[in-house]
Amino acid sequence: MRDRIPTVRSRTLGEGLQQVMKNAGLNMSQVARQLDWSPSRVSRLLSGKRGGSGYDVSSFLAACGAKTADKDRLMELVEDQYRRSWLQQHGVRLPKQVRALVNHEKEATAIRLFAYTLIPGLLQTGAYCRAVLTESGRIPEEEIGSRVAARLGRKNLFSKPNPPEFVCYLHEFALRLPIGGPDVMSEQMHELLRMAVRPNITIRVIPTAAGGHAGTSGPFIFMEFKEIKPIVYLESETSSLFLEMPLEIAAYDSILDALEKTALPEGQSRAFLEKLAKRYAGGEGRDDLEEEQLQ
Numbered sequence: 001m002r003d004r005i006p007t008v009r010s011r012t013l014g015e016g017l018q019q020v021m022k023n024a025g026l027n028m029s030q031v032a033r034q035l036d037w038s039p040s041r042v043s044r045l046l047s048g049k050r051g052g053s054g055y056d057v058s059s060f061l062a063a064c065g066a067k068t069a070d071k072d073r074l075m076e077l078v079e080d081q082y083r084r085s086w087l088q089q090h091g092v093r094l095p096k097q098v099r100a101l102v103n104h105e106k107e108a109t110a111i112r113l114f115a116y117t118l119i120p121g122l123l124q125t126g127a128y129c130r131a132v133l134t135e136s137g138r139i140p141e142e143e144i145g146s147r148v149a150a151r152l153g154r155k156n157l158f159s160k161p162n163p164p165e166f167v168c169y170l171h172e173f174a175l176r177l178p179i180g181g182p183d184v185m186s187e188q189m190h191e192l193l194r195m196a197v198r199p200n201i202t203i204r205v206i207p208t209a210a211g212g213h214a215g216t217s218g219p220f221i222f223m224e225f226k227e228i229k230p231i232v233y234l235e236s237e238t239s240s241l242f243l244e245m246p247l248e249i250a251a252y253d254s255i256l257d258a259l260e261k262t263a264l265p266e267g268q269s270r271a272f273l274e275k276l277a278k279r280y281a282g283g284e285g286r287d288d289l290e291e292e293q294l295q
Helices: 008-023 028-035 039-047 055-062 066-080 099-107 124-134 141-159 170-178 182-196 245-264 264-281
Strands: 086-090 110-115 166-172 201-206 220-224 230-233 240-241
Touching: 008 039, 008 055, 008 066, 008 099, 028 039, 028 055, 039 055, 039 240, 055 066, 099 141, 099 220, 099 230, 110 245, 124 141, 124 182, 166 245, 170 201, 170 264, 182 201, 182 264, 201 245, 201 264, 220 245, 230 245, 240 245
Parallel strands: 110 166, 166 201
Antiparallel strands: 086 240, 110 220, 220 230, 230 240
């Protein structure tokens, strides 16, 4: 069977099957022998390149003794696995960890994003993350600890041998919004400064003085990969959306190009973060937004 171009759905299916196989203590060769398949057939199914039928996936799950919950979740992906763009509706409470997003972040060679109202998850400190979740008033207290741990776990991708190129366009509003109070914001500003000096990380500030800009439609994450086409990730209150169509990718690539021209240069961005860090450290967390804008 000819390989297909993998999609977010087919890769999520393949990653789910890999986890089921791992949970069963099996490897590809062992599963292939049980099913009388070639190892390459199993490999393609797990990579999202081979269009596995419902029977194939069901057989694989049975061979691994998958739990009912895993069977139901993965079988739902089979029929639409090669449809591009994927809307995931999760209701008013976000899942503890958006599995598909995390898996794609780990595989990305470059991540570019725009954040407007909050510091993005990949750059948050534990205290800032906890304050965001607590102050929203929507997250059960017993879930906050696990959600903080899951979000901080995403930052491990910066410590792997070949971390992705990371570019963040961060609006001044997110830096001025006093989440958790001055102490939390001071720690968060210093964390941004520590991250910004890493060779693979660029943080650029979009000042309020810039007025309207290309990112006014909202925050997003643009991910690029070695072997697959780029993906854009959007998130709302009750759903998350993966975009894969060429026209969609081109539109967000154009937004990033425009933001690159609007944002302060790296040096000025770091100077802006340093000034805010000092003010927060001095207990002044509610400055007039116009008072400290860089000209």
